[in-house]
Amino acid sequence: MKIKVIALVALASLFLVGCSKQAASNQNSQPAKPANTSPPAKPAATKKPVQPASTTATGNVYSHPEAGIQFEVPSNWKAEIDGEVMTVTAADDSISIAFWVPKEADVEAAAKALDAELSKLMTNIKASEEGEMDTLNGMDTYSVSGTGEAEGATLNWSAHIIGANKPVFVVAFAAPGLWEKNEKELDAFINSIKKSS
Numbered sequence: 596m597k598i599k600v601i602a603l604v605a606l607a608s609l610f611l612v613g614c615s616k617q618a619a620s621n622q623n624s625q626p627a628k629p630a631n632t633s634p635p636a637k638p639a640a641t642k643k644p645v646q647p648a649s650t651t652a653t654g655n656v657y658s659h660p661e662a663g664i665q666f667e668v669p670s671n672w673k674a675e676i677d678g679e680v681m682t683v684t685a686a687d688d689s690i691s692i693a694f695w696v697p698k699e700a701d702v703e704a705a706a707k708a709l710d711a712e713l714s715k716l717m718t719n720i721k722a723s724e725e726g727e728m729d730t731l732n733g734m735d736t737y738s739v740s741g742t743g744e745a746e747g748a749t750l751n752w753s754a755h756i757i758g759a760n761k762p763v764f765v766v767a768f769a770a771p772g773l774w775e776k777n778e779k780e781l782d783a784f785i786n787s788i789k790k791s792s
């Protein structure tokens with residue numbers, strides 16, 4: 596099950612990098628490719644470890660400069676960046692959290708785009724509750740969670756859109772039962788997200 600969660604996050608990372616590059620190229624006035632042209636082969640994943648900005652007694656502090664946020668995760672978690680997507684993963688690979696800045700300019704617009712983005716990553720998506728607007732450490736947020744399927748496996752997911760310098764998607768994935776295992780760490784993580792200094 597851990598492999599499927601990791602595979603989903605890797606798939607999500609590659610998809611998101613591709614989407615952001617596609618969105619950027621659509622904003623430039625370049626001629627369209629003919630319909631029968633195959634896209635170039637993607638290079639192997641270019642995940643690179645990310646060093647924490649600082650450490651505390653309870654974990655490592657990371658920042659996402661483009662979004663203008665920082666957050667803390669337990670010191671035994673790992674962080675990687677692949678293109679524009681930063682992913683933090685529990686030491687036992689039971690949960691992964693991906694961060695990226697969408698093309699939408701504000702939290703409300705990003706919230707409207709969330710369903711379409713999730714449906715590109717999973718099937719049979721079911722929200723367990725209605726999404727809700729709130730604030731987190733002075734930033735507007737939109738949060739929703741639920742279940743979905745990827746590569747035949749059921750996953751729990753939680754999506755948060757946080758309005759910092761720019762909106763940022765924070766999407767967590769875990770296999771059923773593993774969410775609860777990490778609940779204390781996840782709550783501490785969410786509460787640690789704040790604007791960068």
